[in-house]
Amino acid sequence: MSLHxxxxxxxxxxxxxxxxxxxxxxxxxxxxxxxxxxxxxxxxWGSMDHALGLFLHAHRTGRPGTLALTYDDGPHPVHTPALLDLLKAEGVQAAFFCIGRRVEQRPDLVKRMVDEGHLVGCHSMDHPVAWGFLGKERAVEQILRGVDAIERASGMRTSWFRPPFGVTSPNVAAAVRRTGMRVIGWDVRPFDTTFRTTEKRLSWIFGERPKGTVVVLHDTVGPVVDTTRAIIDRCRAAGIPLLRVDRSLGLA
Ligand SMILES: [Zn+2]
Structure with a gap:
């Protein structure tokens, strides 16, 4: 039974x-x-902010003192391969919440994510602008088509889902229950698509001490590689372990 x-x-x-x-x-x-x-x-408010947990429970806070990198909206033909190269070189496993349409354009990148040990989750088929206003059936369809696209690309059927914009309306909650997906949110959002400098993004994440444990970034924007490199460097210097999000949440 939901909080609502x-x-x-x-x-x-x-x-x-x-x-x-x-x-x-x-x-x-x-x-x-x-x-x-x-x-x-x-x-x-409860629909807009998944942290409130009004309509569904999103896993969003990992093991204290660790950091999990998660990337939304990909795969991107240029930035995602560069990011995967970096993660591989650094030995870091992350999570990618992919849009089904983009998966269909570059299925090879999704296969590579799975092969290299990253968690791949569904982020809907089309990332509809009106996601928060979709009926339950439309939301179910968006989830299942996204999951199917990932399965066709990688051979792996994901049960992880991150709602577009983090919006969890009552219809979205019903669609999640129907499809049996597990929802992963975040507790740090460094506005990587808004802040212009890596420094600003870093100080948002770390500040005096880290703001949270699960960071949401976007592998569809150019600075993602530099930002990720800077985060990894900072974590290594501060002794903060970088965990794959399902392990950080104790759900692996
Ligand atoms: Zn998104």
Missing amino acids: HKLLRVLLPVHALLLTYAWWGSGPWWPFIMLLAMHLLLIG
């Missing part, structure tokens, strides 16, 4: 009570309207 289902057990009777009080008891409407508005806001 548990909350509904309390909220629904209160909604009913306030509505009854306003409608039949001639009481004021504002308490009912205010609670309803707050409830709708909570639903929106």
